[in-house]
Amino acid sequence: MDIIELKKIAKRIRLSTMQMLEKAGTGHPGGALSMVEILVTLYFEKMNIKPHEPNWKYRDRLILSKGHGNPSYYAVLSEKGYFAKEKLSTLRQYGSILQGHPDMNTTPGVDMSTGSLGQGLSIGCGMAIAAHMQHEKFRVYVIVGDGELDEGQNWEALMSAVKYKLDNLTLIVDYNKLQINGSNEDVMGIAPLDKKFAAFNWNVIRINGHDFRDIRNALEMACSTSGRPTVIIADTIKGKGISFMENNPIWHGKIPDRVQFEKIFRELEGDI
Amino acid sequence: MTAAKIATRESYGNALVELYKKHNNIIVLDADLAAATKTGIFKKAVPDRHYDCGIAEANMMGIAAGISTTGLVPFVSTFAMFAAGRAFEQVRNSIGYPHLNVKIGATHAGISVGEDGATHQCNEDIALMRTIPGMVVINPSDDIEARAAVEAAYNYDGPVYMRFGRLAIPIINDKPSYKFEIGKGVVMRAGKDATIIATGLCVGASIEAAEKMAQKGLDVGVINIHTIKPIDKELVIEAAQKTGKIITVEEHSIIGGLGSAVCEVLSENCPTPVLRIGVNDCFGHSGPAVGLLHEFGLDAEGIDKKVSEYLK
Ligand SMILES: Cc1ncc(C[n+]2csc(CCOP(=O)(O)OP(=O)(O)O)c2C)c(N)n1
Ligand SMILES: [Mg+2]
Numbered sequence: 001m002d003i004i005e006l007k008k009i010a011k012r013i014r015l016s017t018m019q020m021l022e023k024a025g026t027g028h029p030g031g032a033l034s035m036v037e038i039l040v041t042l043y044f045e046k047m048n049i050k051p052h053e054p055n056w057k058y059r060d061r062l063i064l065s066k067g068h069g070n071p072s073y074y075a076v077l078s079e080k081g082y083f084a085k086e087k088l089s090t091l092r093q094y095g096s097i098l099q100g101h102p103d104m105n106t107t108p109g110v111d112m113s114t115g116s117l118g119q120g121l122s123i124g125c126g127m128a129i130a131a132h133m134q135h136e137k138f139r140v141y142v143i144v145g146d147g148e149l150d151e152g153q154n155w156e157a158l159m160s161a162v163k164y165k166l167d168n169l170t171l172i173v174d175y176n177k178l179q180i181n182g183s184n185e186d187v188m189g190i191a192p193l194d195k196k197f198a199a200f201n202w203n204v205i206r207i208n209g210h211d212f213r214d215i216r217n218a219l220e221m222a223c224s225t226s227g228r229p230t231v232i233i234a235d236t237i238k239g240k241g242i243s244f245m246e247n248n249p250i251w252h253g254k255i256p257d258r259v260q261f262e263k264i265f266r267e268l269e270g271d272i
Numbered sequence: 273m274t275a276a277k278i279a280t281r282e283s284y285g286n287a288l289v290e291l292y293k294k295h296n297n298i299i300v301l302d303a304d305l306a307a308a309t310k311t312g313i314f315k316k317a318v319p320d321r322h323y324d325c326g327i328a329e330a331n332m333m334g335i336a337a338g339i340s341t342t343g344l345v346p347f348v349s350t351f352a353m354f355a356a357g358r359a360f361e362q363v364r365n366s367i368g369y370p371h372l373n374v375k376i377g378a379t380h381a382g383i384s385v386g387e388d389g390a391t392h393q394c395n396e397d398i399a400l401m402r403t404i405p406g407m408v409v410i411n412p413s414d415d416i417e418a419r420a421a422v423e424a425a426y427n428y429d430g431p432v433y434m435r436f437g438r439l440a441i442p443i444i445n446d447k448p449s450y451k452f453e454i455g456k457g458v459v460m461r462a463g464k465d466a467t468i469i470a471t472g473l474c475v476g477a478s479i480e481a482a483e484k485m486a487q488k489g490l491d492v493g494v495i496n497i498h499t500i501k502p503i504d505k506e507l508v509i510e511a512a513q514k515t516g517k518i519i520t521v522e523e524h525s526i527i528g529g530l531g532s533a534v535c536e537v538l539s540e541n542c543p544t545p546v547l548r549i550g551v552n553d554c555f556g557h558s559g560p561a562v563g564l565l566h567e568f569g570l571d572a573e574g575i576d577k578k579v580s581e582y583l584k
């Protein structure tokens with residue numbers, strides 16, 4: 001797809017994300033905004049999927065392990081046609097198909113229920129092992145937060161993926177440098193990430209997570225790497241696209257007030 | 273009941289600050305949730321005694337266990353889901369089995385977590401924690417009781433699990449006679465026709481429900497069981513003997529929590545019909561906390577309805 005087109009889609013996704021959060025009144029803007037380009041590239045360019053047949057057996061899978069970031073994920077799924085756009089305004093509300101954290105049983109297109117951090121990569125390993133065992137070609141993508149990497153289970157999964165030579169598994173780290181209590185390095189140092197993953201024998205690629213060409217190339221390299229899994233460390237900006245939210249940890253799980261929303265919509269709509 | 277409402281997680285944060293003034297051997301651990309668990313209040317007051325362990329709850333439990341072996345008293349804090357759920361085995365084997373002096377402050381328990389939905393609504397923690405030998409399990413019903421529980425937990429030698437909520441709830445224990453004792457239930461209201469045994473935020477709702485029922489001529493008593501383990505057996509048996517009918521109410525699964533604990537006591541000592549009101553073996557979902565409590569029949573209206581029907 002044309003980069004200009006991808007950029008346009010990303011802008012729409014950011015706008016939808018903030019509209020959803022305004023309506024919901026609760027939720028997590030920062031981490032939803034930092035992974036927009038990643039999601040858009042995956043769903044609009046890379047992944048082999050059939051939105052009209054969400055449970056198609058041979059589809060590529062995506063596990064949003066950092067489940068709290070789901071507004072932009074839902075916006076992408078609806079933009080792809082998994083469900084009607086009107087549903088977006090029901091996010092987190094009573095009886096909604098769009099739960100506060102991804103629920104594979106209520107939302108078409110969601111491949112795995114998540115929300116408790118640190119579990120997605122293990123599940124991704126399971127899916128990838130099953131694909132290998134059954135000689136199926138589908139690929140598995142897992143998106144984790146950088147703070148989420150504090151969880152030890154990730155590091156257990158990293159070893160499993162290498163042991164089972166899961167070259168059909170791609171891990172993407174939304175490396176926005178922030179979690180809830182502050183910066184990663186203040187809360188629990190995770191650097192140097194690339195060296196850590198390399199020491200675990202993963203194929204490591206580091207990119208600008210807002211650059212479509214970078215994301216595209218990295219996903220391509222992951223596909224053409226055989227015998228071991230690939231991790232894409234995507235340098236991103238938490239709150240990306242909204243000037244006063246960028247790189248500010250307070251916007252992890254905070255909803256702007258009315259005046260701030262006006263500013264947000266001016267910024268985002270001006271873009272479109 | 274005063275009009276002021278406060279969430280027990282907030283009481284927890286405030287109580288830690290007060291506790292430190294008296295006992296400077298406490299240390300507070302948190303897992304990247306300081307603002308939500310309210311340990312941020314303590315962090316602000318005593319920054320060098322607040323340890324952020326990152327999003328690594330199992331590791332945090334181990335760190336707490338180690339700290340406690342030296343005589344310091346760790347208060348470990350995260351959401352109930354991750355304290356009792358994620359780190360269950362660490363709590364069981366590294367804290368419970370050696371009977372270490374670790375205090376677990378678990379916030380965001382039950383469905384009143386609200387919009388975050390099922391993955392964060394822990395309706396199983398009382399059940400899990402209650403099965404660990406030697407673990408004290410406390411589920412306070414308001415601000416006053418929550419703060420008293422923190423103090424009592426400190427004074428108790430051994431592991432304690434304290435369950436706190438996200439939702440602001442009314443203060444119901446603002447009486448000069450109020451006294452908190454681990455393992456002692458509190459009669460909130462006497463009644464002849466039946467006794468509601470409730471815990472946590474359901475105590476206030478049950479009192480309100482009993483008042484509604486009184487207007488209809490039903491005389492229902494209410495007991496507050498803030499300590500689910502060890503449970504106040506004498507009080508439970510006495511209530512069963514006096515009123516012949518027991519109803520338990522909790523913001524927790526009807527499997528393994530207060531309802532089960534009460535049934536265990538009664539079936540062995542004084543077989544009595546028990547109606548368990550709680551989360552009926554299902555997961556929660558997203559929605560406003562108050563709406564969810566209503567849906568699950570855990571507000572005064574729901575309790576009144578179920579109990580009135582039961583007593584027909
Ligand atoms: C096991 C677990 N512990 C704690 C939480 C609460 N929590 C939700 S988001 C979050 C911070 C996540 O930070 P990061 O992974 O960096 O996400 P991002 O910056 O992309 O939003 C925490 C601690 C959780 N959902 N699961
Ligand atoms: Mg982050």
